[in-house]
Amino acid sequence: MEQKRRRPLRGVTLRLALCALLTGLILLVAVFAPLLTPYDPYAQDMSAALQAPSAAHLLGTDTYGRDVLSRVIMGARTSVFSSLALVAIICVGGSFLGVLCGWLGGKVDTVVMRLSDLFLAFPGMVFAIAVAGLIGGGMVNAVIALAAISWPKYTRLARGQTLAVKSAPYITAAVMANNTPLQIIFRHILPNIAGPLLVTAALDIGTMMMELAGLSFLNLGAQPPTAEWGSMMSKGRSMIQTSPWVVLGPGFAIFLTVLVFNFLGDTLRDYLDPKRRGVRSE
Amino acid sequence: MAELLEVRQVSRRFYKGRSLVTAVNGVSFSLGRGEVLGIVGESGSGKTTLIKMVTRLLEADEGEILLEGEDITRAAGAGLRKARRQMQLVFQTPQDSFDPRQTLGRGILEGMVNNGVPRREAERRLPELLRQCGLSPDYARRYPYQVSGGECQRAAIARAVAVEPALLICDEATSALDVTVQAQVMALLEQLRRERGMAILFICHDLALVQQFCHRVLVLHRGKVVEEGTPDQVILHPKSDYTRTLVDAAL
Numbered sequence: 448m449e450q451k452r453r454r455p456l457r458g459v460t461l462r463l464a465l466c467a468l469l470t471g472l473i474l475l476v477a478v479f480a481p482l483l484t485p486y487d488p489y490a491q492d493m494s495a496a497l498q499a500p501s502a503a504h505l506l507g508t509d510t511y512g513r514d515v516l517s518r519v520i521m522g523a524r525t526s527v528f529s530s531l532a533l534v535a536i537i538c539v540g541g542s543f544l545g546v547l548c549g550w551l552g553g554k555v556d557t558v559v560m561r562l563s564d565l566f567l568a569f570p571g572m573v574f575a576i577a578v579a580g581l582i583g584g585g586m587v588n589a590v591i592a593l594a595a596i597s598w599p600k601y602t603r604l605a606r607g608q609t610l611a612v613k614s615a616p617y618i619t620a621a622v623m624a625n626n627t628p629l630q631i632i633f634r635h636i637l638p639n640i641a642g643p644l645l646v647t648a649a650l651d652i653g654t655m656m657m658e659l660a661g662l663s664f665l666n667l668g669a670q671p672p673t674a675e676w677g678s679m680m681s682k683g684r685s686m687i688q689t690s691p692w693v694v695l696g697p698g699f700a701i702f703l704t705v706l707v708f709n710f711l712g713d714t715l716r717d718y719l720d721p722k723r724r725g726v727r728s729e
Numbered sequence: 730m731a732e733l734l735e736v737r738q739v740s741r742r743f744y745k746g747r748s749l750v751t752a753v754n755g756v757s758f759s760l761g762r763g764e765v766l767g768i769v770g771e772s773g774s775g776k777t778t779l780i781k782m783v784t785r786l787l788e789a790d791e792g793e794i795l796l797e798g799e800d801i802t803r804a805a806g807a808g809l810r811k812a813r814r815q816m817q818l819v820f821q822t823p824q825d826s827f828d829p830r831q832t833l834g835r836g837i838l839e840g841m842v843n844n845g846v847p848r849r850e851a852e853r854r855l856p857e858l859l860r861q862c863g864l865s866p867d868y869a870r871r872y873p874y875q876v877s878g879g880e881c882q883r884a885a886i887a888r889a890v891a892v893e894p895a896l897l898i899c900d901e902a903t904s905a906l907d908v909t910v911q912a913q914v915m916a917l918l919e920q921l922r923r924e925r926g927m928a929i930l931f932i933c934h935d936l937a938l939v940q941q942f943c944h945r946v947l948v949l950h951r952g953k954v955v956e957e958g959t960p961d962q963v964i965l966h967p968k969s970d971y972t973r974t975l976v977d978a979a980l
Contacts, residue, residue: 616826617836619786620888623818624840625810634839638830 459717466711473704476520477527484517488674497690507692509683515696521674522697525586527704530656533590533597538648541598545605546632546640549613560606563599571596572661579667586659586675589668593658597651604647608640642719649712653705660701676701732795733895733928734760734783734816739792740952741778752778754952755792762895763922765929767943767960769936769975775952776932780898783930784816785809797895814844816896817889822905823881827873833881834869837888844892854891861924862887863917879910883917890921897922898930903938915942936979940964948972 476483486504492512500507506515548556566574578592612618613636621631660677662668664684669675671682676697683693741753753775760766768776781787783794785801794802801812817840820826827836834855841851856866862883873881882902889897899918903911915938922929933939939946940960948956948963948971955969967973 616820616822617828619818620820620826620836620885621828621839622786623784623813623816624888624892625813625843626839630843635828639828 459714462714463718466707466714469707470711473523473527473707477523480521480524484514484520486514486517488513488517488521489672497686497693499690500692506696507690509679509693510686515679515692518674518679519676519696519700522676522679522700523704525669525673525675526656526659526677526701529586529590529659530652533593533655533659534648534652536590536594537597538601538644538651540594541601542605542640542644544598545602545607546609546636548602549606549609550628550632550636556606559602563602566596566599569596572658575658575662576665576667579662584667584670586663586669586673589659589662592662592667593655597655601644601647605640605644608643609636612636612639642716645719646712646716649715650709652708652712656701656705656708732759733762733764733797734930735793735795736779736783737793737795739779739782739789739794741775741782741787741790751952753782753789756949756952756954757792758947758954758957760896760928760930762928763926764945765922765931765943767931767933767939767946768949769933769939769946770949771975774949776949777900778952779949780818780900780930780932784818784898785812810844814892815894816898817892817894819882819885819889819897819899819902821901823878823885824873826885827881829873832870832872833876833884837869837884837891840888841891846892851891858887858891859884861921862890863913877910878906879913882906882910882914886914886917886921890925890927893925894927896928896930898932900932901934902931904934911938918942936964936976948975 490513492508495504495508495512496510498504498508498512504514504516506519509515509518544559548559574596575589575592578595579589582588582591618631618635621635626634656676659668660675660680663675663677664681666678666681669678671678679697680694680701683690683697687694736759737757738755739753739757740751740755742749742751744750756775756779758766768779770776778787782789785794785804789802792802793800796812796815799808799812801808804812827833837855837858838848838851841854842848846854855869859866859868864880864883864887868876868880868884876884882905885902897918902918903914906914918929919942921927931939931943943960946956946958946960946963947954948969950969950971956963956967956972963972964976967976
């Protein structure tokens with residue numbers, strides 16, 4: 448019986464280890480990008496423009512003769528880090544507001560919730576385009592634009608979770624144990640609502656990466672010559688029939704990275720569910 | 730000497746939709762040290778609202794609550810912390826009363842540490858406390874979902890008595906347990922009461938348990954006290970029609 452109950456723990460832990468390994472690999476590529484690129488990702492060589500993949504250029508070259516593989520590796524830095532920064536901002540900020548609304552209720556709750564309704568009423572991407580258009584292009588502005596429209600999701604989720612947890616007897620027990628409101632939030636509420644928030648955040652890394660790529664695709668994100676997957680696809684879109692490798696390289700990079708982060712999100716959900724973890728070994 | 734707990738004419742009203750409902754209406758009672766007072770009444774009779782007001786989880790609209798002679802009706806800050814140390818709650822659903830992400834030991838230690846017991850001292854006391862409540866010390870390392878309802882309720886009682894309260898409030902603490910476990914938990918409560926001289930406010934549906942365990946009984950109906958007396962008076966010779974209905978239904 449004991450053996451049977453422990454087995455799922457191993458499965459989920461194994462999956463989590465695999466996800467951590469893949470995520471770590473992506474992060475390592477992003478961090479050490481300048482050391483890993485076989486060529487200078489910004490060096491133009493018009494004589495080598497639009498070369499098909501070969502031993503010299505594994506993913507071919509683009510219209511300016513730049514090595515696509517080098518640009519994909521260098522692009523990991525911009526794409527991955529900006530997505531992580533964006534998700535961190537909206538997850539931490541949004542959740543903080545949500546927990547505050549759920550715990551305090553009253554006017555704070557009403558004002559923040561109506562404000563989030565206001566932001567949710569705008570078509571997301573159109574609003575982001577408007578914001579990016581207003582404050583100008585560039586990766587930082589794209590992150591600000593997407594953060595401005597994406598926080599309500601976390602606020603609503605954290606608020607709902609806080610409300611559900613707040614009425615649980617163990618919170619009443621925590622009040623009776625003379626915990627301060629901050630102790631209750633940090634010791635009992637946040638750990639119990641962190642699961643859904645972390646899963647949403649992990650799944651959002653992929654979505655945000657695609658939205659940032661979308662803004663870059665519309666020239667509202669990374670500006671040339673910055674290597675960024677979305678803008679690389681944008682620049683190469685007219686050549687998809689003649690030189691598909693220009694688009695396929697960054698396209699596959701987005702696809703694989705989003706897949707890994709989604710896999711991480713699903714595995715985290717399983718791992719963080721206390722009822723799924725089974726009996727701990729003594 | 731002042732009673733341990735005195736509740737004077739407390740009332741609480743709620744809005745249910747647009748209509749104002751009086752959940753507790755001018756209830757008064759007192760409780761001496763080491764005494765067990767049973768509160769019975771059907772669902773919605775105001776039992777839970779009443780104990781929430783006593784523990785200050787809810788504000789009373791009217792009336793006064795005195796603990797050891799001190800008015801705690803509007804107590805805040807240090808006054809409220811002092812009052813909460815003196816009274817502890819045992820809940821109906823033991824497994825939900827412990828944080829699912831924390832071990833039972835951590836849950837028990839929390840109240841002790843927050844109430845000024847140094848952590849090392851609290852950790853030193855923990856095994857003995859668990860033993861007193863009929864659990865082996867290794868239960869401190871278990872999670873709420875790893876123990877049975879009865880074991881978890883014992884841990885909840887250990888948590889409540891850990892801060893050495895003068896008053897233990899059991900909110901239907903035995904109704905989620907099966908009969909044999911119920912008897913064990915009742916025996917434990919009686920033993921702890923004798924050893925520590927705690928008063929117990931015992932909210933319960935089971936009249937047989939109330940008759941066996943309580944010194945006095947309060948019958949609540951629609952937020953009002955309809956009868957008060959010893960269990961024999963109230964259960965064997967009920968005066969009010971409502972108590973009679975309640976007793977007949979139980980039989």
